[in-house]
Amino acid sequence: MVVKKLSWVGSKKHFVDEISVMKVGEDVVLGRFGGNSTSGQYKNEDGCLIWCDDNQDWEFVILLDAHFSAESAELVISTIEKNEKRFLDIFTLPINSLFKSLNRLVLGIFQSESFIQECENVQGETACLLVFRKDNYLWWFSIGDCLLLLQHPELEKLGEYQQNHRSFYEWVGKESTFNKDVPCYSTGVKELRTGENHIFMTTDGLVECPNAPYNYAKDIYRMLHGIASCEIGVRKLLEDIQSNNVRDSTTIVSWVIQNNKEATIPSDLK
Template identity: 85%
Template structure:
């Protein structure tokens, strides 16, 4: 059974309100619309979460729109219209899955019908797609949302952030997919053996004044010693709320335990 959630801030803005909920057995969603005392009155974030605990995969889209939330609404509704195409791809062996998923997103975003729909919305949105299946984490990144991965072996080498924040990339009225060549980045990461903490966030968290969350290590430090992802996500949102942040923040966080061996250098075997 596929657990599903989709939300856009234009439906419920969570201004002055922290909301933390769970989708399926693993995935935690945290939302805070910003502080009205700092001038916030709307939320243009959005997300879509599908997960199948039995088939052992999680699919997440995180969106951070500007001007209006219309572009985020369009992306989510378009993906939902193509749900069966995505679900069919998720059943493929991982050797074929990620290249097929890349091709599907490009096909959708470069279709004539989608480009025409983009011309009728106000504003644009950053989009970060992520899929975890088996011991692999794949992403497709347009814009400046962040994907982090925490594991002690990676932390020991200072590695946390998997994608890079890329500015002036969007989907919507001024879409970088309307050009001769679409602009995006993508990648696949092999999870390490043991617990891997996947963390996605819009930029409200890392741009909050009087915090150091622009350093991924300080994000994960919040989770040290807490019992659950829900508690850690709530602590992050409470911290930025107390710092009178204006921008909205949406977080998706979950932990995957990988029992399989991960690649190590040949001289360490």
């Protein structure tokens, strides 16, 4: 198995006043903008980890939005990287057992005594969104307020864009909701529709930018609709928030999956 990888935290390079758009593997586009210094920005506490199978069988992405410092994002990325073999072994499992095993692994890591102790020694906390795609299924594990969108014409007709919900006061880190008796998170699995499915992840700088029309997931979809490539679309979004003097940093991960399998439809429409 050949895996193409990228990991980054804003403490390494902050991209303040700078837009970066690049590809990881064949399909996944990563866009980063650290915010405008003229609006008071001077640091970036976002982070991400991207692993892509060289045969394009799967993609695994973690998006992080920390506050107070980037230490919590650094801790999550380093912890996942230490467990790389465990994740890659699960990614080879049959699809009907893979996602249950993936849930157990993530919960086991975040609830482990060693990880909780390490969280006590960092400054600040991070929202954390894990997304994995294999075959015609999309899985996510969401802590906090990063966003996952799935864009397809059949879903748009019914007003469905966002897959997870933004959940506030959930984090991993110093004040972790995984330090409590019961961890707080949401998770789900979505069958991709037949045809072209656009997977889109973002931190909240995009949707909270003043004067930019991206408060709602459908507005992001409408801007991206008809754009020639993910790279062009991601750059356009970042340029828009830059021109609207956004202070908060924004990190976007975007890619398109062509699903040739027949998706589930109501029996009366068959």
